[in-house]
Amino acid sequence: MNDQTDPADEQVVALAQQIMDLARGGDLALLPVIDQGVPVDMQDAAGNTPIMLAAYHGHAELVRGLAARGADVDLANDRRQTPLAGAAFKGDTAVVQALLDAGADPAAGTPSARDTAAYFGRQEIVDLLG
Template sequence: MTSAAREPQASPSRPGTAGDRPLTVNELPQETLDFASKMFDLARNGETEQLEAYLDAGLPANLTNHTGATLLMLAAYHGHAATVAALVKRGADVNALNDKGQSPLAGAVFKGEEEVVKILVEARADPNAGQPSAMQAATVFNKPQYLELFQQQSGGRAAPDQNAHSLQTVNS
């Protein structure tokens, strides 16, 4: 008795995928792109209550835009402490880097967003993550209060990087 070799069966596509791979931006429906854009605007504008409703309904807290900026990064850069706190509470990655290698903490340090920096540091954001790092930004822009905060949070292990680089702003 011989058995015929079976051809692998293609699995049906799930919504939001093309077979076994996620859809590219060019393959997404315009309605999806418009919705994502609205979510980034909510974070950028500090519309915390609206964004919380979408997060609680299943919006990923680590959603990224075309430049790799997360909702948290946009809220932090634009100084929206309540939005940052809401995203952190819902699991946003405080150390996620955008496509330029920048962190939410470095953006908040650069912009001088005191409350945002405190929230991110309390959530264990790494002051040495990214390029330039928050530590480098605090050094370059002479913000000793942030260096002190990083030192306190790390139990004295954080130290300024002597090779600080220039800081580029987060795409807004």
């Protein structure tokens, strides 16, 4: 059995980590990378997509850019959380609005964005979600 890791595999893992870091940081440099063919709905080990990470970390402009490139705004991570529920948890009205504008479903996920906003007393988010 060969215990050595293929250098090409290491490069792919490093690139994937960089992509997720760009999303987490709200770096719009991610958008041209997506335009060059990186799957917009790629997932990390926890099932998080770039739009999930951008939403959770409060980057409305990147959320809009990813959604415009076809990101699944309702794709839940391994914990069944959606980007909209993450934004509702954080109380970020700009991200919530960006996701709603892109067609996100307030009832998707477990708990849903509606349930999350209500539980954490985010009335401004509850009002946006309708």
